[in-house]
Amino acid sequence: MSATGEPEVAAATPAARLAAYVRAGGVIVPILTASLAFFVAGLVMLVTGNDPIATYEAIWKGTGLQWIFPWTTGADRDLAASNLQQTLIITTPLILTGLAVAFAFRAGLFNIGGNGQYIVGAIVAVWVGSSFADMPSVLHILLAIGAACLAGAFWAAIAGVLKATTGAHEVITTIMLNWIAVWVGVWLFSLGGPLQTERNASLPVSEDVVKGAKLPVFWGDPVLQGLHIGIFIALAAVVIFWLILNRSTMGYEVRAVGFNPEAARYSGMSVGKNYVLVMALCGLFAGLAGGLDVLGWQFRIATNDIQTVQLGFFGIAVALLGRNTASGTVAAALLFGALLSGTSQRNLDPTIFEPSLAKNLTFIIQGLVILIVSADVIVLGLVARSRGLFARGRRAAPAGGEAEP
Amino acid sequence: MSILYGLYSPTEGEIRVNGQPVQVDSPSKAIKLGIGMVHQHFMLVPVMTVTENIVLGAEPRSGALLDVREGSRRVKELSDRYGLAVDPDEVIERVSVGMQQRVEILKTLYRDARILILDEPTAVLTAQETNELFEVLRALKQDGVSIVFISHKLNEVLEIADRVTVLRRGKRIDTVPSEGATEESLARLMVGREVLLRVDKEQGKRGEPMLEVEDLYVRDDRGLEVVKGVSLHVRAGEVVALAGVDGNGQLELVQAIAGLRAPQSGRVAIEGRDVSGLGVRATTEAGVAHIPEDRQLAGLVLNFTLAENLALREYREPPISNHGMLAIGQMKSRARALLREYDVRGGEPDTLAGALSGGNQQKVAVAREIASNPKLLVAHQPTRGLDVGAIEFVHGRLLAERARGRGILLVSLEFEEVRALADRILVIYEGRIVGEFPPDVSEEDLGVAMTGGRGGQGAA
Numbered sequence: 001m002s003a004t005g006e007p008e009v010a011a012a013t014p015a016a017r018l019a020a021y022v023r024a025g026g027v028i029v030p031i032l033t034a035s036l037a038f039f040v041a042g043l044v045m046l047v048t049g050n051d052p053i054a055t056y057e058a059i060w061k062g063t064g065l066q067w068i069f070p071w072t073t074g075a076d077r078d079l080a081a082s083n084l085q086q087t088l089i090i091t092t093p094l095i096l097t098g099l100a101v102a103f104a105f106r107a108g109l110f111n112i113g114g115n116g117q118y119i120v121g122a123i124v125a126v127w128v129g130s131s132f133a134d135m136p137s138v139l140h141i142l143l144a145i146g147a148a149c150l151a152g153a154f155w156a157a158i159a160g161v162l163k164a165t166t167g168a169h170e171v172i173t174t175i176m177l178n179w180i181a182v183w184v185g186v187w188l189f190s191l192g193g194p195l196q197t198e199r200n201a202s203l204p205v206s207e208d209v210v211k212g213a214k215l216p217v218f219w220g221d222p223v224l225q226g227l228h229i230g231i232f233i234a235l236a237a238v239v240i241f242w243l244i245l246n247r248s249t250m251g252y253e254v255r256a257v258g259f260n261p262e263a264a265r266y267s268g269m270s271v272g273k274n275y276v277l278v279m280a281l282c283g284l285f286a287g288l289a290g291g292l293d294v295l296g297w298q299f300r301i302a303t304n305d306i307q308t309v310q311l312g313f314f315g316i317a318v319a320l321l322g323r324n325t326a327s328g329t330v331a332a333a334l335l336f337g338a339l340l341s342g343t344s345q346r347n348l349d350p351t352i353f354e355p356s357l358a359k360n361l362t363f364i365i366q367g368l369v370i371l372i373v374s375a376d377v378i379v380l381g382l383v384a385r386s387r388g389l390f391a392r393g394r395r396a397a398p399a400g401g402e403a404e405p
Numbered sequence: 406m407s408i409l410y411g412l413y414s415p416t417e418g419e420i421r422v423n424g425q426p427v428q429v430d431s432p433s434k435a436i437k438l439g440i441g442m443v444h445q446h447f448m449l450v451p452v453m454t455v456t457e458n459i460v461l462g463a464e465p466r467s468g469a470l471l472d473v474r475e476g477s478r479r480v481k482e483l484s485d486r487y488g489l490a491v492d493p494d495e496v497i498e499r500v501s502v503g504m505q506q507r508v509e510i511l512k513t514l515y516r517d518a519r520i521l522i523l524d525e526p527t528a529v530l531t532a533q534e535t536n537e538l539f540e541v542l543r544a545l546k547q548d549g550v551s552i553v554f555i556s557h558k559l560n561e562v563l564e565i566a567d568r569v570t571v572l573r574r575g576k577r578i579d580t581v582p583s584e585g586a587t588e589e590s591l592a593r594l595m596v597g598r599e600v601l602l603r604v605d606k607e608q609g610k611r612g613e614p615m616l617e618v619e620d621l622y623v624r625d626d627r628g629l630e631v632v633k634g635v636s637l638h639v640r641a642g643e644v645v646a647l648a649g650v651d652g653n654g655q656l657e658l659v660q661a662i663a664g665l666r667a668p669q670s671g672r673v674a675i676e677g678r679d680v681s682g683l684g685v686r687a688t689t690e691a692g693v694a695h696i697p698e699d700r701q702l703a704g705l706v707l708n709f710t711l712a713e714n715l716a717l718r719e720y721r722e723p724p725i726s727n728h729g730m731l732a733i734g735q736m737k738s739r740a741r742a743l744l745r746e747y748d749v750r751g752g753e754p755d756t757l758a759g760a761l762s763g764g765n766q767q768k769v770a771v772a773r774e775i776a777s778n779p780k781l782l783v784a785h786q787p788t789r790g791l792d793v794g795a796i797e798f799v800h801g802r803l804l805a806e807r808a809r810g811r812g813i814l815l816v817s818l819e820f821e822e823v824r825a826l827a828d829r830i831l832v833i834y835e836g837r838i839v840g841e842f843p844p845d846v847s848e849e850d851l852g853v854a855m856t857g858g859r860g861g862q863g864a865a
Binding site: 247249250252259262265266 | 626663664665685686695697700703704709718720721729733
């Protein structure tokens with residue numbers, strides 16, 4: 001009858017589309033997505049006259065991930081340890097900017113403003129961290145982190161309020177807020193700017209974060225940029241993200257609004273209020289990322305940093321690849337953290353791959369991931385086809401005597 | 406049907422068109438074969454005009470440009486030939502549902518369809534519009550078009566069809582000529598047992614007024630006044646039906662009662678407490694439950710599990726949640742009990758709502774609203790698109806609630822449903838209550854009142 005005659009209703013919201021994407025393949029789809037991205041990036045290397053296998057091997061070495069294997073010993077192990085520290089330092093903000101995008105996605109919003117929220121958080125953190133030199137250390141750190149979180153939350157909430165009150169699309173407003181954050185930051189720290197350092201009038205850079213406001217390093221040499229405790233704060237944020245989303249009434253509302261705003265409204269939820277709350281929480285994550293970077297290892301911001309930072313945009317790829325889940329975001333952040341660290345200039349052998357170009361590989365892979373996830377039909381088609389093959393294999397199995405595992 | 410139109414592929418078997426076996430692997434292939442489909446949920450672009458919607462995908466061109474005038478002319482010509490009375494230049498979101506359906510039919514004719522498939526075409530139409538649709542279908546039949554008419558409304562099937570095929574759970578049960586078949590014989594085939602199309606209901610005790618609406622004025626999304634001074638009341642233990650042609654202010658009236666839309670003026674009171682304009686939450690707390698018209702759009706979150714859907718009314722209160730944290734175990738065990746009580750088939754608490762059939766989805770929405778223990782239950786087209794078994798079930802639940810002393814406001818386009826369930830029937834026309842009838846009113850009298858007393862005039 002009627003019910004069976006209806007074709008499946010086209011998924012209405014981005015969140016619903018992503019839900020379909022996730023349902024279709026579990027963990028297989030993101031792995032396939034990443035593999036496809038790496039494969040195409042390998043083709044690019046091949047076409048441009050490089051050896052993809054040797055390059056990927058070199059990148060792998062640069063990530064330091066081989067540290068986890070017990071057979072990595074001696075000098076190799078020390079090098080791997082310091083490389084892994086760098087990988088995890090960069091993974092920390094990626095987890096958080098990934099959460100900033102993922103949380104918005106779950107509410108049906110597309111937060112492209114992670115970068116601006118990160119910058120705002122970093123600016124406030126460097127300002128608080130370089131002031132109040134006499135404050136007790138723990139208090140100072142908490143104050144600087146808290147201020148960074150609030151700044152990011154406020155920045156993102158602007159887009160939420162605009163969406164809730166005027167219907168202005170968050171993609172447009174967050175992109176514009178990104179640029180406002182960039183140029184406010186440049187103005188603050190450029191020559192003669194209000195927050196430019198007093199040590200050297202010719203440097204467009206902030207004051208340094210005072211010693212007491214720096215995050216403690218727990219692995220590696222603090223002087224040589226060891227791993228700071230920010231990674232634990234990021235992981236704690238992941239747990240909080242998961243709890244809010246899956247176990248709280250707020251997350252329940254967020255998901256309802258994301259999947260079907262009309263049904264949410266019919267159940268008495270305020271869709272607009274949810275948009276503001278969600279954006280604020282996203283901004284909080286991204287602002288925290290900026291704060292941790294400043295207090296953990298950068299300690300100062302140059303106008304140059306503000307104009308080149310990409311972490312908020314990597315957050316989009318992290319969230320998409322991580323399917324907007326807590327564990328997926330951590331895994332995807334580690335992947336991109338490893339890539340960014342493995343392709344950094346200091347690690348690659350120039351005879352294998354021109355180090356100054358290596359970072360572009362990461363951008364290629366990032367772009368491909370977003371492209372492939374967006375064009376989900378490609379991967380879903382592949383999965384469906386392979387399932388079809390499996391199904392046929394299974395049907396044939398009794399006759400052939402070979403069963404699928 | 407989706408297979409015939411190339412949306413899904415068959416796993417086995419073959420399709421023959423004009424005796425030739427064919428592969429229908431895409432809708433465009435189906436169109437090429439002369440198969441046209443009108444879906445139950447219309448596939449139209451709301452912001453485009455009738456003509457633009459019709460030519461979409463087969464646009465007439467002059468050079469590289471879209472030839473709007475040519476498209477408009479052809480639409481007009483087709484419309485006139487079959488008496489469709491469609492204005493080619495009107496924007497879809499501004500025309501009635503009946504008109505949208507005629508646009509869907511035109512879409513297929515524009516592509517030279519010789520086989521027309523209509524999926525539940527009358528689900529959203531009034532009796533009057535249905536009759537007009539039947540006129541169109543007869544004209545098409547005269548012209549040699551083959552028509553597959555999918556419906557659960559037996560009287561319509563008997564009226565329009567030459568042959569009737571009954572399907573049940575994906576299997577063909579029987580094909581019978583409509584001549585000689587009766588509603589009862591078809592219903593028996595459909596559910597596999599005898600069904601009572603007439604609902605038995607005992608005279609309930611009517612109590613205090615649960616809902617009082619006084620002189621209510623409500624505007625629609627376009628800012629037009631569509632509810633114009635409605636006053637009505639529903640007592641405890643009473644089913645009041647609001648009958649009317651679709652688009653005469655029912656939706657806005659229901660939304661105003663449920664707190665979804667603030668009225669311009671007037672008063673909505675639940676058990677004497679004024680709740681007008683207080684919003685959904687306050688209205689729910691005052692004791693209003695609302696089964697919305699469109700379960701997929703407004704009634705359910707299809708990507709939520711059944712447990713989550715069933716909690717939509719009560720997720721903020723213990724035992725479903727404590728201090729802002731959900732008690733998943735409670736949510737699921739409550740869902741399990743409700744699913745059993747409401748006989749929802751094919752669903753566990755963890756099943757996604759979108760995976761259920763329409764009838765079972767509706768049972769979930771009904772279960773949730775009734776379980777919220779309301780004083781007033783507003784049921785807006787609660788049996789739209791359901792099969793006989795599910796209709797019977799929903800009707801039974803509504804009457805059980807009536808017997809428990811709830812007030813029920815039933816908004817429906819179906820004569821039979823209205824007459825079977827209601828204690829009183831109010832007729833709404835152009836935003837006003839134009840008449841009140843007892844349940845044994847004749848279809849003719851009701852039909853005349855619903856069309857503004859003029860009779861024979863559509864609402865479009």
